[in-house]
Amino acid sequence: MNRFIYYLIATHMITNIVANVPKILLDKNDKGAITSMILGVFVGLLMTYIVIRYFTNSPGKDLPELMKEYMSKWFYYPILFFFSIVWYTAGTITLVTYTFMLDLFLTPEMAILTMVMPFLVIVSLGVLMKTENILHSTEIMLVLFLPLGIFVFTKAYLSKGINWDYVKIAIMHINHLPNYSAFTGSFFMFFGVVNIIVFNKYFVKKLSFGFKHILLVGLLAITVLFTTYFLPIGLGGFDDIDKLLYPWISTTDSIRMKFGIIERLVFLFMLFFITISLSTIVIQWHIAAKLLEKVIYFKRLNWKKNNLTPYLFVIVFSICAGTLTKTVTDYQLFKLSISFYNILPVFFLILFLSMWAVKRGAKS
């Protein structure tokens, strides 16, 4: 199951190429976006290395299990609850952002609730799957749609619309100190690896993770961040790119396929991103539900031998996400995601502390 950890990392990165990260980075294009990205990559890789190395030592065990073994109830209940909220928020932000984006670019005349409904239905279906099957369905989605992704990205990079001079201008702004939001935004790209805290249950074989693998993840991250940041600049210019609401989609809409049945490349991009984002949202909500299950579990809520607690969670999740979609505006959502990314370091601090506590508990 070695390959699945890369799927977790890759799906999360690809999902965020179009969501809020480009907006945050481009917003800070003359205030240190590039240095923040570089810093983000280094810190992200370090975090990836620590997390994966930590979990390779206990193959087949997820973090809640380890915490239950080595930590007091009073500590790990609130921590798991907090983690669950973090994952739910991450998934929900992706979901709402994609809903807004699709409503804006794909079917503008559709009501926003109608837009979010299919997502909620299919994501709920996915969240209720067995954990192992989620990994496999992610694999199938990647195998089915990654060729399309590679095609559209190649097409985008080779398009005549890219003006590399703008990219050069952007690179000129390397001499700024990193910006905190831009840093957390690019750091969020590496969030996918933390999914291992639940999925490690299925990584039974000892993961080998050395320099080569770090390099692989690093290359992927650099490519993804480069695409996130420089592709819109190359296509849309440097100066006013921060004024766009969804800079990535707006700019790639300028690419045409002269001889294709689908002329505007952006629809292929959307097809690709909807697929990848769906698996990301499913993974994140699934983890949120799994973590929550450890804290709140209604033993009596049975119906025909099935415990209904996960179903209840999914309904609550869906209602919250639906309400959020209905109430927030694009700007509020953007602000919300920035503040979410900004508290991420706190989350990682707590994660590392609890990992350390488990290790200490295991030693003594």
Added chain:
Amino acid sequence: MWKKPKEDPSPPDIFNELAEKLKPSTDIMQIPLSIEGRHAFLFYIKTVVDGEKIQNMILKPFFEMRSEEHFESYVNSSPDKVEMPDTEALLISLTKGFVLISIKGQLALLDLKKVNSDTVGETVMESTVHGPQLALSESLETSLNIIRQHYHDPALTVETIELSDKTHRSIAIVYNSNAVNKNVLNEVKKKIKQFDTPLIQSGGDLENLLTNKKYNLFPTTLLTERPDRIVYNLLGGKVAIFVDGSPNAILVPVVFFDYMEAMEDNYHTYWVSFFGTLLGYVGLFSCLLLPSIYVAVTSYTPEILRTELALTVSGSRIGVPYPSYIEILLMLIIMELLTEASIRLPKAISATATTVGGLILGTAATEASLASNIMIIVVAAVAISTFVIPINELSFSIRIIRLILIIFTSLFGLTGLILGFLGIIMHLCNKDSFGEPYLRLFRVGKIEEKKVRNG
């Protein structure tokens, strides 16, 4: 034996007892044989036994042999002799075509049944250009004979179980004892013992009973009539289940890709097979997605197509008085009716159905502005590609899931189409067939994984 009676011995009591139970059927035969002081009694049901065999294997030797002892040892060494069951099972055996013989008060049971349905038909459902052309037979023994003749290996194990339903049919479980997955085998046996239905007539019945869930859309067992497919799968460790009276075998456990594999694929050169497989998948995706794409593209996002094409599509819909989803549902339902009719109709009338159907699905519908020209092409393409799927169990399921996808697309547009499609993939991923995951890529890794997990 004690003193022989002088007068002719009467048939044993059990004969009368059995005759009493089988009354008033007129085909019960109770025949006393006697010559020169030698006596024997036969009891059988005339309509299920082979008269010629009785003549050659019982009557002739009886009259030719010198003593009762000779005849007794002759009968006892017959390859058709089976062990004597209790009275209740004896009755069932008699109705299956067994002959009860009594010599000197000793009873023996011989299997002399006659099966008129043991002809081997040609393949109908899964025909190939190359490869074996003959299918299985409706008689269990003939089918087993075919499999044994295709697969000479002592590891091939045949277990016969009698069903506990009202008709007491035999079921054979066939597997390669070296390759078979033991968990699956045990589960199959457990399931078959648990059956609680009055009547099992065909492989299809049994298939539904073997499946856990009541409301199941995608098949989790594979029904096949091809001996080569059965042998191929037995070799791969699957379990084949045969029902007496049904010309099909059930293969378990299955994975999704089994349904997409035509046996023909093994009989061609690499690239020809590759192309064939590719066509299968193109057919699968087009018959699943085309109608929904039509709905999404005409009603929700025409701008996704290049301008000329978008104009052609909407131009062809001029005059159609309802939205595209009604158009496509109408046409698809007519197509499904036509397919269903041509399956059910007697062969003599089926030409009428196709002619009338051709009119409905042809130019008449477009001239009446009930459907657009492009719609007709879409429906025709869907109909054709449905038949490309190698195992029609899967294409039956696709027919239904396609309608669900159309409804989802009609409600939510292009997003609905994509998400619905991904939902189907997730549903398939979450299924299992006898504990084995249904849809997986790269299965070799999976096997390694299992080994690791089992220690």
